Structure formats: C-alpha cells, structure tokens
Amino acid sequence: MQFTGYQTDDFHDELFVNQNQARDGSKLLIQKIESLTEGELLKRQQSAEKSMLYKGITFSLYGDDRLGKEQIFPFDIVPRIIEAEEWEFIEKGLKQRITALNLFMADIYGSQQIIKDKVIPEYVIHTASSFRKACIGLKPPKGIWCHISGIDLVRHSDGKIYVLEDNLRCPSGVSYVLKNREVMKMVFPQVFEASKVRPVELYPNMLLQTLQAIAPKSIHNPTIVVLTPGIYNSAYFEHSFLAQQMGVHLVAGSDLVVKDELVQMYTTQGLKRVDVIYRRIDDNFLDPHVFRKDSLLGIPGLMEVYQKGKVGLANAPGTGIADDKVIYAYVPKMIEYYLGEEAMLPNVPTYLCWQEQDQRYVLDHLKDMVVKSANEAGGYGMLVGPQSSKSEREAFAALIKTKPRSYIAQPTLSLSRVPTIVNDHLEGRHVDLRPYVLYGDDIQVLPGGLTRVALKKGSLVVNSSQGGGSKDTWVLSKKSKKS
Amino acid sequence: MLSQEVLLSRTAHTLYWMGRYLERAENVARFVDVNLLLMIDLPQVEKQHWEALVMTSGDIELFHEHYSDTTQKNVIQFLTFDLDNPNSIFSTVRQTRENARTVREIISTDLWEQVNTFYLMIQEATEKNEILYSPHEFFSNVKKECYLFEGILHSTMSRQESFYFIRLGRYLERADKTARILDVVNFMPAVDPENIQQTFQMIQWIAVLKSVSALQMFQQNFRDISAENIYQFLILDKAFGRSIYYCLQRSLTFLKLISREDTRVRFSNDAEKMMGKLKSELDYADIHEIYETGIHQYLDTLQIKINQLDTILYDTFFRF
Numbered sequence: 001m002q003f004t005g006y007q008t009d010d011f012h013d014e015l016f017v018n019q020n021q022a023r024d025g026s027k028l029l030i031q032k033i034e035s036l037t038e039g040e041l042l043k044r045q046q047s048a049e050k051s052m053l054y055k056g057i058t059f060s061l062y063g064d065d066r067l068g069k070e071q072i073f074p075f076d077i078v079p080r081i082i083e084a085e086e087w088e089f090i091e092k093g094l095k096q097r098i099t100a101l102n103l104f105m106a107d108i109y110g111s112q113q114i115i116k117d118k119v120i121p122e123y124v125i126h127t128a129s130s131f132r133k134a135c136i137g138l139k140p141p142k143g144i145w146c147h148i149s150g151i152d153l154v155r156h157s158d159g160k161i162y163v164l165e166d167n168l169r170c171p172s173g174v175s176y177v178l179k180n181r182e183v184m185k186m187v188f189p190q191v192f193e194a195s196k197v198r199p200v201e202l203y204p205n206m207l208l209q210t211l212q213a214i215a216p217k218s219i220h221n222p223t224i225v226v227l228t229p230g231i232y233n234s235a236y237f238e239h240s241f242l243a244q245q246m247g248v249h250l251v252a253g254s255d256l257v258v259k260d261e262l263v264q265m266y267t268t269q270g271l272k273r274v275d276v277i278y279r280r281i282d283d284n285f286l287d288p289h290v291f292r293k294d295s296l297l298g299i300p301g302l303m304e305v306y307q308k309g310k311v312g313l314a315n316a317p318g319t320g321i322a323d324d325k326v327i328y329a330y331v332p333k334m335i336e337y338y339l340g341e342e343a344m345l346p347n348v349p350t351y352l353c354w355q356e357q358d359q360r361y362v363l364d365h366l367k368d369m370v371v372k373s374a375n376e377a378g379g380y381g382m383l384v385g386p387q388s389s390k391s392e393r394e395a396f397a398a399l400i401k402t403k404p405r406s407y408i409a410q411p412t413l414s415l416s417r418v419p420t421i422v423n424d425h426l427e428g429r430h431v432d433l434r435p436y437v438l439y440g441d442d443i444q445v446l447p448g449g450l451t452r453v454a455l456k457k458g459s460l461v462v463n464s465s466q467g468g469g470s471k472d473t474w475v476l477s478k479k480s481k482k483s
Numbered sequence: 484m485l486s487q488e489v490l491l492s493r494t495a496h497t498l499y500w501m502g503r504y505l506e507r508a509e510n511v512a513r514f515v516d517v518n519l520l521l522m523i524d525l526p527q528v529e530k531q532h533w534e535a536l537v538m539t540s541g542d543i544e545l546f547h548e549h550y551s552d553t554t555q556k557n558v559i560q561f562l563t564f565d566l567d568n569p570n571s572i573f574s575t576v577r578q579t580r581e582n583a584r585t586v587r588e589i590i591s592t593d594l595w596e597q598v599n600t601f602y603l604m605i606q607e608a609t610e611k612n613e614i615l616y617s618p619h620e621f622f623s624n625v626k627k628e629c630y631l632f633e634g635i636l637h638s639t640m641s642r643q644e645s646f647y648f649i650r651l652g653r654y655l656e657r658a659d660k661t662a663r664i665l666d667v668v669n670f671m672p673a674v675d676p677e678n679i680q681q682t683f684q685m686i687q688w689i690a691v692l693k694s695v696s697a698l699q700m701f702q703q704n705f706r707d708i709s710a711e712n713i714y715q716f717l718i719l720d721k722a723f724g725r726s727i728y729y730c731l732q733r734s735l736t737f738l739k740l741i742s743r744e745d746t747r748v749r750f751s752n753d754a755e756k757m758m759g760k761l762k763s764e765l766d767y768a769d770i771h772e773i774y775e776t777g778i779h780q781y782l783d784t785l786q787i788k789i790n791q792l793d794t795i796l797y798d799t800f801f802r803f
Contacts, residue, residue, distance in 0.1 A: 053603065054596060054599060054600050054603070055596055055599070056584065056587075056595065056596070056599045226588075231581075231584065231585050236584075240584075240585075240586075240587040240588045241587070241588075243588035244587060244588035244589075244592075248588075249491060249494075249588070250588045251491060252493070254493070255491050255492075255493055265491060266491065266492045266493070267489040267490055267491055267492060268489065268490050268491075268492055268495045268644060268741065268800045268801075269489050272489055
C-alpha cells in the first residue's frame with residue numbers, strides 16, 4: 001500500500017507538506033511504508049488488532065449481549081509525528097496553562113480575587129454546575145488542585161495549534177497511549193529507532209511520583225490506591241492497567257471505609273490505612289455526606305478526612321469548574337491575570353450564548369458553527385453546523401434561547417489530517433491530540449499523548465463514542481549535531 | 484506502594500474463585516473426554532451412562548429443564564458450551580476470565596493474556612458445531628490451557644497471598660471434584676449380561692482413574708484395579724496430586740501461609756482450625772473404616788465439609 005494517489009486536499013497534513021513532499025520528521029516512516037510489499041501494511045494493521053484483542057485492550061466489554069464479540073478501541077498503525085521544536089513549544093504552552101488553571105482554582109475556592117477584579121463575571125462561576133460550594137476554603141496539599149489533566153489540542157488549516165478543551169476531572173486514554181506504543185514497537189521496530197521517537201513508558205512512574213507528592217506530611221511510605229467506579233465502567237481497563245503499572249491497589253468505594261478519622265481499606269488482614277487516592281470517579285459521587293446523597297460509589301466521610309489533611313486526593317474535588325466550556329473561554333484572560341503573560345496556545349474563538357451580542361451572532365451563523373453544551377463531554381450535546389439539517393439547527397436555536405448559559409459556539413475548524421488505512425489504501429482523516437500533564441512537585445508533560453482520529457470520511461468528531469479511533473503519537477528527539 | 488503486603492478482601496475472594504472456576508473447567512473437560520471414549524466400548528448402555536455423567540456434575544435437574552433428550556450431543560452441549568449451565572466449560576472459563584479481568588492489577592500480565600486467549604479460543608469454538616461430534620481435540624486443548632495457566636502462575640507470580648489464594652481455590656475445588664468423580668460409580672447403570680459384568684466394571688474403573696489423570700500413577704502403586712485400591716489411592720494417597728488427602732494437605736499449607744502461621748499457637752483462625760481438623764481425620768483414616776461407614780456416605784460427608792470450609796473462608800477472609 002503506497003502513497004501514490006494520496007491527497008492532502010486543502011487540509012494541513014501532519015505527515016506531508018503537500019502530496020508530493022513528506023515533512024522532515026516523517027520521511028523515514030514514509031520510506032518504510034513505501035518499501036513494504038503489496039498487502040504488507042494491511043497485514044501489519046491486522047496483526048496489531050489481533051494483538052490488542054489478545055492483550056484484552058478492549059474498549060467496552062460485554063454490554064447486554066453476553067455472547068457479543070468484544071471490540072478493541074479502533075487503532076490505526078500509521079502514527080502521527082510531532083517534531084522536537086514544535087513539541088517544545090506545545091509543552092511550554094501546556095505548562096503555562098496548567099499553572100494558571102491551578103492558580104484560578106485556588107483563587108475561586110478561596111478569596112475570589114479574579115471576580116473582584118472583574119476579569120471573570122461572578123455570574124459565570126455561580127451558574128456553573130461543576131462549581132462545588134463544599135470546596136470553598138479547601139487547601140489541598142502544596143496548593144495544587146489539578147494533578148492529572150488531559151488537554152485537547154487541535155490544529156487548524158492555518159497550521160496553528162489551538163486548545164479545544166481542558167479536561168481537569170478524570171481524563172482517560174493514557175493507557176491507550178502506552179498500549180498503542182507497545183503494539184507499534186512490534187509493527188515498526190526499525191523506524192522507531194531511526195526516527196528517535198521519545199519514549200512514553202515512564203508515565204506510570206511519573207504518575208506514582210505525582211501521587212506520592214500529595215501524601216499526608218507524616219507518611220513516608222504512603223499506601224496509594226486507584227479508586228474505580230467498578231468493572232462495568234468503560235474505562236475499567238485503564239484503571240486496572242494504571243494500578244498494575246504502578247503496583248498499587250485498585251479499589252472500589254465498597255473496599256474503603258472511614259474509621260478512626262482515617263480512610264481505611266478492608267484487607268484479608270483487617271483494616272489498613274490509605275494515604276493517597278487517585279480517584280477515577282466524579283466529585284459528585286465521592287462522598288454522599290457532602291455531595292450526592294444517593295451515591296453508592298463513594299466513601300461516606302471521605303471529605304472530612306481530606307479536609308483534615310489525612311488523605312491525599314488526585315484530583316482535588318472541585319477541579320471540574322474549569323471544564324465548564326463557558327469558563328474555558330476565560331482561560332487566556334486567566335493566564336494574563338495570574339501570570340502576566342500572553343497564552344502561548346490560543347483558545348478556539350468562543351461565543352458565549354449568555355451574552356446577548358454573542359448569541360445574536362451565533363443564531364445568525366448556526367450553519368457555520370459548532371455549538372456545544374457547556375457541561376457535556378464525549379461529543380454529546382453537540383451541533384456541527386455544516387453537517388446539520390435545518391430541523392436540528394432549529395432545535396438548537398430554541399435550546400440556546402431558553403438556556404443561554406448552557407451553550408457556547410465556535411467556528412467550525414478544519415482539523416488537520418493524518419494518513420489512515422481505509423480498506424486497502426491510505427486516506428487523510430481528521431485528528432486531535434490529548435497530551436497528559438502531571439503536576440506533583442513540578443509540572444511534567446508526557447511526550448506525545450493520545451491522537452484521536454475520526455475514522456469516518458470527512459467527520460470532525462474524534463470521540464470514541466462517536467466512531468473515533470486512535471493512533472500512536474511520535475514526538476521526535478532533538479537531532480544530535482552531525483559530526 | 485508495596486501493595487502486595489496485603490490483599491483487599493474483595494480481591495482475595497476474586498482470586499480464590501478464579502482458581503476454583505479454572506479447576507472446574509479442567510475437570511469437566513477431562514471427565515467428558517474420558518467418558519466419550521468409554522462410550523465407544525460400552526454402546527449398549529450409552530443412554531444411562533450419559534444420564535450418570537450429568538448426575539455427577541450435580542446439574543441433572545437443570546439439564547432436563549433445557550433438553551428433552553439425553554443424547555451425546557445434548558450432554559456435550561450442556562457440559563461444554565451452554566451458558567445457561569453455570570458449570571459448563573464455557574461458563575467457568577468465562578468466569579475465570581471475568582475474575583482475572585477484575586484483578587488484572589494483581590496477576591501477572593502473562594497470566595492475564597493466557598486466560599484471555601483461552602477464553603477467546605472457547606468463544607470461537609462455540610461457533611463450530613462439529614466440535615459436538617468430535618470433541619477430543621477440543622477437550623485436549625482445554626486441558627493444555629489449564630496446565631499452561633498453572634505453569635505461568637508458577638513461573639511469573641511471587642509466592643505471596645495472591646498466589647496462595649488462587650492455589651487454595653484450585654485445591655479445594657479439586658478435592659471436591661475428585662470426591663464427586665469417585666461417587667459417579669454409584670450412579671452408573673447396572674448391567675444385565677453377567678458374562679461382561681467383570682469387564683464392564685473394570686472399564687468403568689479405568690475411566691474413573693483416567694478422569695483424574697491417575698491411571699499411570701495408580702498402576703505404578705497397585706497391581707489390581709479394584710474398587711478398594713482405587714478408593715485408597717484417590718482418597719488417601721499422600722503423593723498423588725489429585726487425591727483428596729493431597730488436595731486438603733496442600734490447602735492447609737496455603738491457609739497457613741495466608742494467615743502467616745504463628746508457630747506459638749496451634750491455629751490462628753477458624754478456617755485454619757477446620758481445615759486442620761479435616762486433614763487430621765484423613766491423616767489417620769483407614770480404607771477399611773471408610774468402607775464400614777459406607778463409601779457413598781463417606782464421600783458425601785466429605786463434600787459437605789468442603790462446602791462448609793468455603794463458608795468459613797468467606798467469614799474469615801472475604802467478608803467485610
């Protein structure tokens with residue numbers, strides 16, 4: 001399968017400058033693919049898929065149909081490549097953003113100076129469904145709220161990288177980054193070495209360090225756990241994978257109890273204290289005493305122990321406030337306000353429907369815009385203007401008018417593409433990128449991240465719930481000087 | 484850090500059952516396979532024999548709920564692939580795999596991948612109808628996968644609680660299954676033609692031995708294939724890996740390792756106490772005394788005690 005006939009069309013292609021010329025960092029890979037015999041690439045794709053099935057890297061198991069074949073998270077073996085200089089810039093931009101977001105959270109659950117200084121309207125904060133009153137006055141260890149985040153980035157046809165959304169609650173997908181890489185090493189062993197791809201394998205160690213950093217002060221050898229909603233959660237594979245890779249316990253809420261003012265777990269040897277919880281359940285379900293009373297997933301009394309500093313939580317409760325897409329729109333202003341710097345990675349221009357002027361513009365240009373619900377993730381509650389029908393637009397117009405605070409709109413971006421195997425040949429498909437940022441003693445960014453690809457022709461929605469797949473992401477090392 | 488110092492109660496329970504389910508699958512495979520071959524020698528009693536086979540599995544009522552005819556095809560379907568039968572090979576391997584998936588962070592990756600591919604192999608087999616007519620190779624593969632599990636377990640996992648709970652599950656299940664298989668003879672059809680009586684019984688006993696992969700080891704220890712010798716070997720032998728005595732003795736060892744045996748006390752929890760008692764009974768048991776009690780009665784009581792042990796294990800380690 002060769003690149004003859006491959007079209008970049010009018011899009012930015014991550015591997016090609018134009019259809020006749022590969023980008024510098026991609027040349028080795030393209031050569032390799034060109035050198036394969038007919039059918040070989042497809043064979044490697046199939047063997048990658050089979051290996052994922054055997055390894056049990058499946059996305060959602062069973063469902064209702066007990067005989068249903070399990071599905072692997074669709075994976076395409078042609079990687080996305082990011083060159084060293086560009087990555088350096090992205091990494092700096094992410095660190096800047098996370099620094100500002102953490103300052104914002106400390107401020108918003110503290111003295112709320114940013115509201116007093118009229119940078120963000122009070123209205124926007126207090127109407128955010130992810131604002132947690134119970135978190136006002138919380139002082140997380142070292143002042144860090146968001147220890148693990150996955151920031152979604154996209155590249156527009158102008159070649160620039162934009163931030164699409166911040167995922168500061170429990171971003172998933174990093175296990176696929178690690179597993180994709182494991183499989184890719186078997187698929188293209190030589191190209192890896194020659195291209196000097198930066199490794200991602202250290203992520204579990206980085207994560208463990210991050211979690212150790214938030215252990216209560218007096219504890220030198222903390223007991224760390226990963227808290228999962230349970231085996232039927234679609235990200236269960238990731239929860240157990242991360243626990244396994246870090247060598248820590250994977251627990252469900254029912255394994256934990258608050259006793260003697262400590263969080264403890266039931267073991268075969270009786271109760272044992274837990275010092276740090278990497279929780280993969282939403283704030284709302286963490287502690288029925290404080291948040292949702294009907295939660296069966298959480299641990300009654302957890303928040304009290306947390307407030308007393310006797311257990312560490314990652315992320316701190318309340319971080320979802322900055323995931324609200326209306327608040328997202330203010331992040332560049334936060335960066336200016338807290339750091340006195342201009343945002344290195346710009347936001348996608350965002351229209352806030354609760355503002356009259358913006359709303360009028362959005363309603364007049366619905367056909368060209370992407371409308372998103374302020375508080376939904378996973379590609380739900382979304383209108384992609386250019387691909388919408390008249391009745392869908394009318395429905396969204398009505399929604400926007402009745403609940404303006406709940407909607408934002410952005411111009412439709414033309415996301416960059418990466419060559420992707422389609423049947424027996426290669427075609428460009430749109431991608432985004434979710435790098436993972438860890439904030440323990442300092443901020444670390446995993447080189448690369450999850451490249452999600454919209455497998456449907458022309459589709460801009462990369463979410464796995466909407467027919468998206470993933471690719472390995474190769475961040476290249478800096479070239480050593482030629483001697 | 485150091486998560487292996489202790490085990491969550493829930494995790495221990497899952498590992499223990501993972502061991503039990505896998506052992507159950509292995510036993511069904513061996514048992515059905517042997518009896519299929521036996522049937523070739525005894526065509527005249529085929530139907531009753533299939534009935535006895537299902538009886539041994541303990542699920543005869545369930546079988547008649549779902550199948551009208553006791554044919555080879557139906558029995559194999561029921562014992563092998565039927566998900567409505569919680570003890571079929573497919574059901575138990577599926578459970579093994581589901582349990583393994585739940586504790587993937589504890590077991591080695593190699594062990595997980597083996598259990599996962601084993602499950603996928605059976606799932607694929609369910610789609611091939613011809614296996615119902617010629618299943619020998621399939622059963623042989625199931626057995627091999629179970630041996631592979633054992634090998635990977637031993638060569639990739641540390642000797643610590645997680646390992647011990649899996650092993651404990653396997654040995655308790657195995658003790659129970661050996662008792663059941665020995666009891667099968669009590670369900671076997673009686674045969675009319677007197678002249679083949681002798682041969683017939685002999686063939687049955689050989690089948691029993693084969694069902695627990697014991698024929699060769701038995702023959703190295705005994706000259707005559709007689710009921711008494713077989714009971715002696717499969718209940719009381721000290722060295723054979725599937726004798727009830729051996730299984731209970733191993734179970735006790737694992738229990739002591741789990742409770743971190745304190746040599747200053749005789750036992751440290753109820754599970755250890757009961758297992759110790761049961762094992763001591765067998766220590767000093769005598770096959771002639773067992774005969775006096777009545778062999779069926781004896782095996783029955785033994786199975787009841789193994790069930791009680793399971794409950795006590797639950798109260799000691801798994802309940803919270």
